[in-house]
Amino acid sequence: MSSDIRLDALQYHSQPRPGKVETLPCKPCFSQRDLTLAYSPGVAEPCLRIKEDPSQSALYTGRSNLVGVVTNGTAVLGLGNIGPDAAKPVMEGKGVLFKVFADIDVFDIELNVKEPEKLIETIKTMEPTFGAINLEDIKAPECFMVEERLREEMGIPVFHDDQHGTAVISGAALLNAAELTGRKLEDMKVVVVGAGAAGISCAKFYMTLGVRREHIYMFDSKGLIHTGRIDLHATKAQFSQSEDCSLEEALTGADVFLG
Missing domain, CATH: 3.40.50.720 (NAD(P)-binding Rossmann-like Domain)
Structure with a gap:
């Protein structure tokens, strides 16, 4: 590593594999039986239980420990409106913080959506996936309306970290x-x-x-x-x-x- 933090940061994010996060299974997947339980036909049983009682998704899936970190990249740290693509390293970083300090899993979601109403509707469609939503780096004053509406209209916790x-x-x-x-x-x-x-x-x-x-x-x-x-x-x-x-x-x- 060099003495230049900018070069070190680029190397840190690009090697030995790009990014800071990966997805790993938390159940054994080594034998034919393991795969039968993880996917077809065994997976049908938890699907049917959740169909009967949607709250059972907290028991049979990782949803209750999964947070969506969502941004549109319009107010990223001290960088401003740099867009959703350039915001992704920050969102991956937030995922690292969740996992390292609280053992909470994260999917980072970068949306190319600037209109508040469209942003609200897009995030609302994600409710079946996540146990909570962490809004991140959405510019003011739009962020206030987005957060308030989502808290009113979603059945899971919504948190805006910047606020x-x-x-x-x-x-x-x-x-x-x-x-x-x-x-x-x-x-x-x-x-x-x-x-x-x-x-x-x-x-x-x-x-x-x-x-x-x-x-x-x-x-x-x-x-x-x-x-x-x-x-x-x-x-x-x-x-x-x-x-x-x-x-x-x-x-x-x-x-x-x-x-």
């Missing part, structure tokens, strides 16, 4: 920091730079923990979110301040900087 995963872990850090420094959350002034899925979800979670909405100063690429702007989506507008100010001014007296 909920980031909010949960940063919220835990906020609680720890408040305890260590003797601050009260309701008195904290919070400055947030970045009004995408993560920033907005973190700010909303901080409010449930006790931070006051009027104490949150949120900035996007055009500056502070305030009532004088006419370019704001409703998800951003909920954090509008009454008057505009610079980032430097907002940071004066701030207790928390979230970037």
Whole structure:
């Protein structure tokens, strides 16, 4: 391995075989009887049991331990809208994290679908395959509607990592920091730079923990979110301040900087 992390990363992903994940059977498949049980005619018996009671799929298939990590590649890490093909290494990486840290199996699903309604309908069709859906790297504000609709319309858990995963872990850090420094959350002034899925979800979670909405100063690429702007989506507008100010001014007296 070289000293250049970029070259090391390319070698890591391409050798000795491309990618980071593979699919392996978890039952013996060595004898003719094994194959008879795994496929025809033995497989018909669990199929019939599940037909009678669909909940039995959790007993006779791997569905209950299988998560679909789904993206359309419109907001990938710090790379932005790089598309579903270029997003696949990240989704494979998320599958590695699920497996290594929680022994949960993952199929990564990269969809060439940008329209929110079409994306929702496409993901809904996957419900018979998965025990849960982990949405990943879908740009704001579309991601909010997609996640909300899927949670309402699907019978399995739906989690948007960019929103909920980031909010949960940063919220835990906020609680720890408040305890260590003797601050009260309701008195904290919070400055947030970045009004995408993560920033907005973190700010909303901080409010449930006790931070006051009027104490949150949120900035996007055009500056502070305030009532004088006419370019704001409703998800951003909920954090509008009454008057505009610079980032430097907002940071004066701030207790928390979230970037």
